[in-house]
Structure formats: C-alpha cells, structure tokens
Amino acid sequence: MRRSRVYELVVVVLTGLFRLLGTRITVLGAGHLPTRGGAVIASNHISYLDFALVGHAARAQDRQVRFMAKKSLFERPVTGGLLRAMGHLPVDRWSGAGAYRQARRALGGGEIVGVFPEATISRSWRIKKLKPGAAALSLNGDLPLVPCILWGTHRLATVDRRPSLRRGVAVTIILGEPLLPRPDEGVPELTTRLRETMERMLDEAIDTYPDAPRDDADRWWVPHDRGGSAPDVETGAALDREALRRIGAPSD
Template sequence: MEPFYRTIIGVARTLFAAQGLKFTISGEEHIPATGGAVIAMNHTGYMDFTYAGIPARATKRYIRFMAKKEVFDNKISGPMMRAMKHIPVDRGDASDSYRRAVEALRAGELVGVFPEETISRSFELKDFRSGAARMALEAGVPIVPMVLWGSQRVWTKGHPKRLGRTNTPIVIKVGTPISPSEATADVTAELHAVMEKMLHEVQQDYRHEPGAYWVPQRLGGSAPGRAEADAEDARVAAERRARKERERAERANDSGSGPSAPGQ
C-alpha cells in the first residue's frame, strides 16, 4: 500500500477529468503484475509522466520515474517526488541514478525511462540513449515499450500550456515486453524500431489538424523537422553547459576571495 502515491494519482485523475482529457488506453496486460521491468516511453510533452502511470494501475502497480534532478530540488515537487520513490537524474553525472534504477529493478519495481532523454520538438522519435537497455540487461528484467500521443497538445516545449478544459484526446499504447539477451546496441535499436511502429499505428486513427504546431511534418503539421529540432536541442544544450561553467567559475572566484589577512 502506498497511500501518498495513490492519493496523488486520485488528485491527478480528478484534474484530468476537469480538463476533459479523453484517454484511449490499450495493452495494459503487457505490464507485469509482479517483478521488475523497465517501462520505456516516448517523450513529446511535460505531462507525459503523469499520463504514463495510468496503464500500470490496471495491475495496481506504480512506476518509479527517472526525472531530472531539478524537479527534486524544487521545495514543492521535491518532497512529493521522493515520497513516491521516483529517481533523480543529474544530466552531468547519471551514474548514481543508473545505480539506483538497477537496484529498484532488482527489488521488483517498475522503472519509467524516456530513452530520448528530452522532449522531441519534432514529435518524431529522437535517437535513443542506451540506458534503458543497459539497466534491463544488468538487472535481468524485460523492457516494456509504451507510446503516448496527444500529450504534446497539453504542454510542450516552446508553446503555451493548455491546462484548462480542452477535451484533448490522448492515446496510450503498451507493447509486448522485450527480453534483452543481446548486446546493448542491438536491444536499443530493436526498442526504437518497435516504438516507432507503435507510434505510427496510434497516429493512424488520430485526427490531426493540418498545419498545427503539434503535428509532425510527416503528417501535414508545422512542427520542425528532425534535423531542425535536433539542431535547436544542440544549441540549447550548449547554452546550458556554458551557463553551468560560468556559475562554477563564479563560485570558485567567490570561495577564493575571502577577507584579507591582517596587515594586508
């Protein structure tokens, strides 16, 4: 029993109902009823992790999501994330979060991972990091692929939040578990191929508005293409690294400029 996590889910579902969100969920039976598993998801919007936990409730399970450290540093969201046993990720050094994720998997937990690492601005699948495959192989657990579609209409990068009553349809599909027994690169490539196929399948029955910002170019939308989106991600990442370097330099200067010794 996890009363806090269950309460948060209840509150979230009340909010989803107030927003008029219309969920279509399939494949919940593929989430293991017991034992550890990596839940690998695509990433198109900031609210993805709040929606991705819904299918696991069919088997009364909870997902421990790997989320960026900054969320845990926040004085409001931080205590909540820790209470729900989510796993903080420091993008500068992810070794500790990787270790904690493997330990959780070995303890029989479901660990939620976004292999793209960040939101896809093109809404197509980005290249996958190898972390999901590596931790599944090390822990000896399956990878369960999951795709979400429509969540980018609620809140995504570079566009205003739409948290009111929007009646947005959101599709979540859970695929057949993959049991890793090969090299990490092979597992990662298989996972990408499986999730891309699943994503295209759910998109076939979804109504897309021609020219809409949340629709990929492939489907007639105005979202940036993969190359443009990747270039913007690289630019933002470079700015983030430069800012952190400046902050480190400023802290170093501050720590080395203490009060002068007597007589100086």
C-alpha cells in the same frame, strides 16, 4: 515492492483534473505490463505530463512506476518533496552512474522503473536517438523492457508553448509487448530494437488518433512528415541541442 500513499494521492488528483478537462484517455496494451516483479518502461517524451500519463496507464495493472527524473526537480521545495515521497529517482545530467545504481536496486526490489530514453522532449514529436540506459537496465537484470508510446499529451503542455486547458483533447497511450533480452544481444542491439519498435508504435498511435487539426494554425502538433508544421527531424534535433547548450547540459 513498496507502495506510496503519496503516489496514489497524486494519481487520483491528476486523474480528477483530466476528467474535469474532459481529456479522452485511451490506454492500449496495459496487459503487457507485468503485475509482479521488476520491469523497465521506456517511453517517448513529448510533454511535461508524460510522467503522469504513463503512471495513469500502469494503474490498470495496479503498479506504481518509479521514474528517473532530472535531479534539478528534486532540489525544488515542493516538487522535490513530492518526487521523493513517490519513490522517483533523481538523475544528474552530468553523471548518471548514481541514478543507474538506484534504478538497479529498485528493479531488484520488484519495482517498475520508467525511463525516457530520449532524455529530453522531442520537438519534432518523432523518436530521437535513444540513450542506452533503458536497454542496459533490462539486460543487466534480465528484465522485460516494455516500450510505451504517448500521443496527444503535447497538445496539453509541452516545450516552447503555453499549457492548454482546452477541453476534450484525446490522449493515446500504447504499451507494447515486452522486449525480452536475447542471449546474443548487447546494449546497442537492444537499443536499436527498442527504437524501431517505438517508431512503429508511434506510427500506429498517429494513424489511429481520433482528432485532427482545426485549421492550419493548429497543425503545430502534427509531425512534419505527416503534413504538420512541427520541425522536421533534423531541425528538431538542432533545436534540442541548442536548448541543451543554453542550460550547459551535455547533448550527447
């Protein structure tokens, strides 16, 4: 397990920014993250800041999370250098085999690997169909799979909306009890168990969230099934597929 000074610097800078904005970050269940050895964190994905917030939560256990991120981000001059220096792992949308091998090596070296198994931001804010990579990494390495839920991060910076500098936004981060692979469990079964767990945790995060919409125009960040104006799950999935089609990426 290696430490990255650049990673620490970036986390300090981002934490300072959140403090400047008065962001009210609540981290629950940080003790579920192992202090030593490899593990997989599987998080929902609702904003561009989710990487930073999961990394912030892992600081409580003095861990650095190596995220699997889009390869295109590594090809940009500034972000690419930062991501490589922080030890993150590039993922090619068209071929994930190379990233999977890198992730296995990192896990074998005692690292924590962060995965967004929905692959892209959920426009309904609900849990989408999960890709099997997180479960496969857990099963093949016999490693704990830690479910993670973020809520409120989408109010700061998310898809199809301008970033907000509104002060005092609440952000909830929940790390769940690790899912340990069962002897008779395959990747599909563990993926299903992970999704069901994440759905329960998301409901908990929404139920206990301290903020409410200011008016009807501010109901965009509340899920459709909770009375908000976000797209329902089916509409959100269609919007996600259309966004992937525009960039020529596979949607399955």
